[in-house]
Amino acid sequence: MASALEIVRVDPFDDTAVDAWWQAYAVAKRADMGEDALIWTRGEARAELQQRSATTERRAYLALGDDGAIGSGSLALGLKDNLHSGAIGVTVPPQFRRRGIGSALLAHIEAEARAAGRRTFRAETAWPASAPADGSGEPGREFARRHGYEIALGDLQNKLALPVSDAVITSLLADAPADGYEIRGWVGAVPEEFVADWAALDAILDTEAPTGELDMEASSADVDDHRADEELQRRQGRTSFGVVALASDGRIAAYTQIVVSSDDGNAYQWGTLVRREDRANRLGLRIKLENLRMLQQHSPDTPRIYTYNAESNRHMLAVNTRLGFVATGRLAELQKRV
Structure with missing residues (x-):
């Protein structure tokens, strides 16, 4: 694990923190999906985090280490429906992977979801069409498998x-x-x-x-x-x-x-x-x-x-x-x- 790992909640109105959070997310997504990575832009993500929503509470997390921002995460909690579940996101740029950063981020966010009374965790991971259909060997799929996440529904991305x-x-x-x-x-x-x-x-x-x-x-x-x-x-x-x-x-x-x-x-x-x-x-x-x-x-x-x-x-x-x-x-x- 990174020597000085710290996980912090991102203030959606702190532009510097949001920029670092988004950059880690975008780099990780592009590494996994290349030109077909579907990434919310910086401005779109910032606007969603800042929304005062009656239906969804959104939280963002930043993993900080000796190299600065080394990972990002998110948690979405329904406020009117699906009160039993939470949607979790974890992204780590490739140069910082296999150091335990993603596992630490996931454990931190899962603990936050449990504290909010959620007992079903949802997440997503994507891989290119050229990869094995079941995602075997793909970093996101293997990470999810190690942490007890199973595929509940498989989708095709089309262009x-x-x-x-x-x-x-x-x-x-x-x-x-x-x-x-x-x-x-x-x-x-x-x-x-x-x-x-x-x-x-x-x-x-x-x-x-x-x-x-x-x-x-x-x-x-x-x-x-x-x-x-x-x-x-x-x-x-x-x-x-x-x-x-x-x-x-x-x-x-x-x-x-x-x-x-x-x-x-x-x-x-x-x-x-x-x-x-x-x-x-x-x-x-x-x-x-x-x-x-x-x-x-x-x-x-x-x-x-x-x-x-x-x-x-x-x-x-x-x-x-x-x-x-x-x-x-x-x-x-x-x-x-x-």
Whole structure:
């Protein structure tokens, strides 16, 4: 272990500490995933840490040693739901690995989670598509295995190079007519007439989509909480593109969202969900195509879209394949019960 290891809680309003915390995180992620490392930018991460959220308490930790900042960690605690669990992150730049720094960080954060009454710990680790499918030999996967974290759900990271030609989009739209549904889309905040339905669908995304062995419950469907998240996105410089399919009664039958980062220029596919009673109508394909077309109209310089999907979600993976997404990595959603 490093000779003078100290683990400190990061003050989100201390720019020097946040910069050191973020730098350790970013270097570690890039070492593991290369150009396809999906990293929240410094400004985005700072804005999230500083948010006074009613739904999530976020903590950041910095490991300090003789060489300065030698590791970083995080803990997210739900305040309205999933009160039994905590989401833990540990990152150590490659030049400081195998010194016990990651283990010390993890033990410290797990103790904080237990003190908050949490007994299920969640974490993530990623590896490139060129690595073994089960992550064997990859540093994050092996670290997790040594500390009792098992894969609860395996996801594929996929990338779509933009633009996709209008001809391809039009051809695919012909296979998803969405008869009986009205398609609506917008840039920015969800319109007031749809926000309650949107928040309700978004809240059950993590439990309606494949969850594997993950021990989690639906998140808050409170409209005020949703608006607070939209305000965070605004402060982060992110732009949201939303599309819904409306059933004959005016309710949202399906929704999808793409978010563009003004910092790194990339687009990220966030939630896509079709209500159970409206499935098998190719609504998922239709709304994703409409959203892609809207993104290219309003943000023509966006170079690519990244997305994650559970490997078991064959339907959505098939939709993404038809759109032209290619696999760039794998993400393991990890879990440990204590």
